[in-house]
Amino acid sequence: MGILDAPGLAPRFADAKFAARRGRATARPLLSLLMNEASSGWAIAGSQAAINYTDSTAAYTTDAMFGDRCVRLKSNGTSAGNMNVTKVLGAPFDASSCNVRLFVKVLDTNWTQILVNVGTSSGANASVATISKDAAQTGTVVQVGRWVILDIPQSAFTYTIGTGAPWSAIQSIIVTATAAASVTEVRFHGVEFVHRDPRGVNANGAIVLTWDDSHVSQATVLEPALTARGLKATLMPIPGAHGTNASVFMTNAQVATLHDTHGWEVGAHCYSLSSHGLGLTGLTDQQLIDECEAIKAWQSGWGYDSTSHSYPLGVHDARVEGIISRYWQTSRIATNPLITCETVTPARLFTLQALNVNQSIANLSAAMNKAHTDKGLIILMGHQVMESGGDGNTINLAKLNQILDAMVASGCDLGLTMQEFIARMAL
Structure with missing residues (x-):
């Protein structure tokens, strides 16, 4: 299942000052x-x-x-x-x-x-x-x-x-x-x-859409809007919540349709709602390993082969990064202090920066344009998309269309999943 160390062993980076720092993605x-x-x-x-x-x-x-x-x-x-x-x-x-x-x-x-x-x-x-x-x-x-x-x-x-x-x-x-x-x-x-781009693989810059928490609106509202433009996304799901509340969370069948019919990547986030609420830093080593094993077993059972992870609530530390790095090639956080692009040769594969879709259109457009200029990557992170209204982690369809228009105008490469972009890094 892509595990570098056997579960139960001490994390490779548990006592490290930094974790999963470079990898072959980094340009000299x-x-x-x-x-x-x-x-x-x-x-x-x-x-x-x-x-x-x-x-x-x-x-x-x-x-x-x-x-x-x-x-x-x-x-x-x-x-x-x-x-x-x-x-x-x-x-x-x-x-x-x-x-x-x-x-x-x-x-x-x-x-x-x-x-x-x-x-x-x-x-x-x-x-x-x-x-x-x-x-x-x-x-x-x-x-x-x-x-x-x-x-x-x-x-x-x-x-x-x-x-x-x-x-x-x-x-x-x-x-x-x-x-x-x-x-x-x-x-x-x-x-x-x-x-900035030593292998010449990202000449236009790129934008990747990621969506967290398995919200049902991702299947009912978001997917049709993306499909109409020939786009897809990477889902960061909570499998343990699937089918528990049809008005809030997707079912396994809906997730399968996103993957099988519309080409979405089904990545990794957290297996259970309870662990999601704590954040991974709130789990012991064994609890975190159990979460990762549960996600991998679920992905394997449904035929989802993803190299991508994102941290619930964005929280992480060296210990967590060390365990996550056994199972996936990259992980994404939820902030970007520079409001600009991540690099195609990132210094830290397990702290990839993202921009929340709740940022202003001006900020998002500026960051996308910078990604094009700097041959970098914008990872856009969202949760719910509603027909109208929207607050907190929710945006409405009108805001989504503004974002999609800005993506097209940026000149960046579009339609990539996280895994497809990671392939550009030559890991």
Whole structure:
């Protein structure tokens, strides 16, 4: 059933600082500027008048993502402000075909923003990407106490200094952690420039539709709307709920029709409603393994061969990722702090970012256009689609049609399931 380790064994990543980090999907970096060596050339900017971070060090040897050190930025809590670590290259680097990859660990919830600034040697012309903190710290990309990797497409660099960065001649990099008026600590392992589409498999960008929780409206309202446009989706079901309430959940027969007749992928989410309500981090190792085995048995019984998973409620941690990685090739979360595309060579296969269809049409359209420009991936996540009305996790048919129109206008490749897109990654 695609299991890499026998059930019952200790999770491969249970005690890891990070989990399922790269895999063969990741492109090798064209330029690696890591901070785990004494001669890395990264320097901490002097403390600003508004904030004191003299406890920071460019050679923090107590912690490291790998190697023996990292850069530690730590404020003393006197006031809010920016803490900076900088590097100037000896010669300009052509990053025209690259995304920026950031290695980071936050130690508390006091940080407010992380900024990556790339520009000329003088810094007079630069572009800046801003990663803002999500209030929920369990379902996000940046989680307290974990080393994580963020891939930042060029289109996420939306703030400019001067005329903006000439991507063909990057020479200075500044990484900033914005501290609150309380002690704030953030650690960095480095920055890489990674080829955005090294195999040339995603020249137009792509959009994948995913739908969670087996809502009956996905069969009665959503499917006809997609089929009319020649589109399909990936279902992330709750098999244990099938047939329990015809007004809320699909039956197994309805799911089979989506798969057999309309070409939908039937992925993995959670088997039971009770476990879904807890989120996978609320389960013990054995309970989580039992859930995965139940989903795999159900998929096998109905002939669904899917490599895709999504986290109930979006919550995840290194332990959960380690177990999920035994059963599926990727997993999707429920947030995207940059409101931009996931990359075709994602740094973290088990934390793929998604955009909720409840985002504004303006946000969704902008993200789709960025995916086309950056040769990236937009994973759209939805729940219910109603003929009219809609709130919370529900949208109406009019909003759905606006989204579908925006998808067509973006120029991205459409009609792919998650599994079909994953095949582009050459895992």
